[in-house]
Amino acid sequence: MVLVRVLGSFAAEAGGGSVPLGGPRQRGVLALLVAARGQVVPVDRLVEDLWRGEPPSRALASLQAYVSNLRRLLEPGRPPRTPARLLVSASPGYALRLPPEAVDAWRFEDLLDEARTCADPRVAYARLDEALALWRGPAFAEVADEPWAAAETARLDELRLVARELRTAAGLRLGDPAAVVPEAQGLTRDAPLREEGWRLHALALWSSGRQADALATLRRARAVFADELGLDPGPDLMALEQAILTQRTDILRAAVPPPPAPQAEPLP
Template sequence: MTGAGTEFRLLGPVEVHQPRTGSRVVPPGAKQRALLAALVVEAGHTVSVERLADELWGAHPPRGAANAVQAHVARLRRLVGPLDGRAGREVIMTEPTGYLLRLGEATTDAGHFRRLSAEGRAAAASDPDRAATLLERALSLWRGPALADCRGGPVCAAEADRLEEQRLLTLEAFYEARLRSARPDGITDDLERLAEEHPLRERFADLLMVALQRAGRHSEALAVYERVRRRLATELGVTPGPSLRGRREALLRQGPPPFPSWERTSERYERYAGYEGYGEDLGHAGDVTDDDPALRAAEMARIGRRLAELSHELRNLTRRFDALTESSHYVTDPLSRSFADQADPR
């Protein structure tokens, strides 16, 4: 039964969890898990049959892909049960062009993570201790890589990348809150590990340099800067951004370690990891000029995936439009025909 208390989990292997009983439901096959994940990612929106087929089989769908998708949906419905336990109130609804998942009173761990992260970042400037607590709770929801067992299709792959970027930005915010809080000690080892795991991500290096400077380890902090500078020059052909350069200058002057504003940190989070990725306006992508090369690369990858999705959707819509036109032998809306001709000038 899917209802109040039910949680669809995406922050790790995909599953459905019932906190009241501690039970969990794991779809038995990879395609069932991918189907559930794609519908949860797009909860409240219809996902076309063509898009679901692309998610499950990629460039090699079976014959009768629509019937195969329908069979997988039927099995998934039996697994998750009716909405709120009411007969006839299916969690997965059949729509004219595809399928739609209704959450009802159910939740997702990804949504819970985003809310806690937003609350933590909002509290950071005025109450870093509370911010650190909220951000730590958000990070504790992760059980492994996002959508760990169903990242083969474009919907799940894009959402997994988006969630991973949000996780990293939340980690950055968490460690900055810890450095600002009443309990700043004991995080240097964590920051060293994160800076090593993400060598092109300047923010972790920045925070590590602050922690080392506070511990009186100035030469080690300068060595972190030099390591990042060489890596950026070798792999990306760029120099460190203003924040990291300012940190180095403060170290050379023996001045106090400055922090960038929390408003800037929040802006970075919203720009690069906003959940509304599928519906956002990409027309101003050229205006993005963030200092962090890793974030620029993430933005470029996200736009590339979105362009691929739009291209796939446009082809499907054009084929559908042409099929309807041929079957009716006329077009009632000349503007629609004009748009279709522009979209696919064959």
């Protein structure tokens, strides 16, 4: 079984042992293929990205050597002259053929997709918890300064925030808002320009009986948006503030249902 981890330090395992991925460009080849999620990455693009638009005359030969080394590392038991199964040649370049669970970033996205379509908050929370536990640090940490990596790391960072927001929302739906308050507060600290974190934080406080704190949170959100963006809060935050001020408990109950009643014990 091969495992590749890019949500933190870049690492790989094959046959239960750690794989020495080699130098920066060889690691870059694997990272580019992971970012493509099984799609073919053309040779021209690999050369362009690995050498930042200034490839040497022997760039193609070097790329072929990196691919050969990675194939040997990922499939140490592959007989000579046998076609590679994991890092394959596919016109006009190369592709990584691994199951989704073998790459932490791929597994993270699959779990997030499952949670988004799940109606049961318990199951959704568990999926999101598993997804977020895959992160051990910044995505593609060792190659994050490469120009080609910027868009992919930004995309994954955005999805990580979405997963945190969805987990917080699922926690609220489970009916224990006080337990969710610290997580929601963390969202406002780590991503202060995202309205959803502020909404969830205020909602968790309100549903915990802390109306004054909820209103203070929304005032802080208003100040942040005014100072940083020169804008007022969006309609969702404005509506929530009005609901708190007018004690619209029907809105609160719709957003944060009461905890489910415990199941009755079977009769002896």
